[in-house]
Amino acid sequence: MADAASRLTTLAEDLLGVALPVRIRAWDGSEAGPPDSPVFVLRSRRALRRLLWKPGELGLARAWVAGELEVEGDLYEALDRIATLIWERGADAKDRVPFVRDPALRAAGRELVKIAGPWPPPPPPAEEVRRRTGPLHTKRRDKEAISHHYDVGNDFYALVLGPSMVYSCAYWTEGSTLEEAQRDKLDLICRKLALKEGDRLLDVGCGWGSMAIHAAREYGARVVGVTLSAEQAAFARKRIADEGLTDRIEIRVQDYRDVSDGPYDAISSIGMAEHVGAVRYRDYADDLYALLKPGGRLLNHQISRRPEPDETAYRIDEFIDRYVFPDGELAPVGRTTATLEDAGFEVRDVEAIREHYALTLRQWVANLETHWAEAKRLTSPGRARVWRLYMAASAVSFERNRIGVNQVLAVKTPEDGHSGVPLRPRVWSERADG
Template structure:
């Protein structure tokens, strides 16, 4: 077992037919690889058993969450190298007739098995969602999925998100702080919706109440916010009371499918539609359409994946499904637009904010790293590690154009087909009271 790092490096380079771009430090104290490169620290050989049991992303994620694998040096650089070795090559492997039969793969697996120690691998970390059965996106299953992600402690999210408590892409203009960029995003949404005093706004997936507070305080709207997270709702109500806005905002723990008190003048859905799922997306669009008055506007802010040959596939990667967003699904922008229009909406504007989300995620990672000990105490070491990996990897995905995020402004047409919107494009940018 001596010099495990050199043996791992040799196995990897034989498989890849190229030098390993990261340095390895193994559990026996040995190191191997290019000097100055980020260091992949393998603290225990059971991490190799996880990788053998679940090759690729999920096995590596389990080892990361359990603290058996870590990175020293530039996290983004290391993840960029690992993504190229694991994810990109994994995608190419599906085109191979018998990838598992390749002699190099067999030799690599035998070498890992020799280093991995006693079989079988340990159980997955406690932070992993248990295997789910039954139909997707029932009310009960969605509630459990939302609870897994959002009910991990408001104190934890406050450390990561900062004072704005906005858990979606900020809108960066000429630098500024994260809080300023989040305020500008909320204001952009309000302006696109054309909010004015007395308008009824439904905020679907209202989170910790930031959008509802901004719309009520700055634009005089009457806001109903719905969420499936009891922790979010409690925090939002506390903030609303502190702002003196309880007469303008109601926060409900309620499924969007159960909202029945329309019509509303406007609907905001910010970072919520990713949870809806392909089997429910048409229903989601039709429900929101029915809740709007004629001429009412919908602002749908949603992450999108890039199109693939199989356009019926709404998918999310194995790590995110197991540890971050259970049952979450990403669709291409074109599919989302088509479904909204099939429900009766007219799409009036699309704005892409991909680079904005990468900047936002990097700020969240910096917040988490700055407050690491507090974050661990607020939740668990494994949960904090999940969020650090998820947010850093997501930042790279946005930067490399693997995923995007878009704001779609859609309108329920007036009787006779009119939109009620001004002729000039994007005249909503004047601000409150314009």
């Protein structure tokens, strides 16, 4: 058809009831929409079929991952402009595509279907996780989910994360580099945990060993790190050997639910609790509480979401669930702290660092884009595209306050009530030795 972009824009605006905030370029080379905005390039009718079949984020993601949809211009601005269309018009697809209810708009819907071409839509890109069955958050299912996300390849993660190999929110100051901000985050956690020479630290979800190495090298701690990823464990063990710290650090491929060699003086859980799930979170809190000695501290560093007016309406993000973190769940920070206290912890400090994660993600995206050809070679073009979209969209979500991240310090306070936490709880913001 001639001038597909104008026709698509008009039909989409009729259906959505709002002006499209981005420019469209269709497969015939035609363009329509605001002239000074990012351009969504539909390379084929297949992209349109995906968007019609799964309106919202999943259809958009499938077209993006398959390379049928591109963005020209600032990707962050493009995602920010369409945020209200994908995230903030309701979780139900019928709220975004009203022609399924409104007879006056059915003709526009039929016209879009006609333009898109023959049904059914193309199969999902190969990178998509198939629907899982069985109970959520069993040990087997969690191990499979972790493998999907973390066993992409250590070389790929090194391109994205940089030398620090820390895959969680950094702690920024003006002018700091990513490596400096990640070091400062690890050091802040060690100070909040009041680590000292000889303390036993359990690092739950230890990743590539960065927290374990920092705690052992800088504070003299004896560390056990557990992960479900064999690739992470192998990488961490080599780093630890290269640092000469094998006498202080043990890395296990082990579920945190199987750790039984407490008590520990401190536990760090950094970017791991998002995998636990609502049905297991109280068990998680109980297990960590049991592993601590009286007076021991837990630092729980976890992404949160905004509370829903009706919590029963909460749905896991489809794109994240299908392509990035299968079975991952976010909870409001209030629910997290309440569950920790129900398990017996005394919550002593909550630090919200939402803006820090947006800065971290933008740096990871920059690393990925700098090494784009290598990233595609190490994984696949589709997988590299998944990561670029996931990290850029997550940065926008943090910036828009759709999600946050918090460090919760909790203490297994002894019966005598002496928590050991300083009277002025933020003294850990600077090390005593300067």
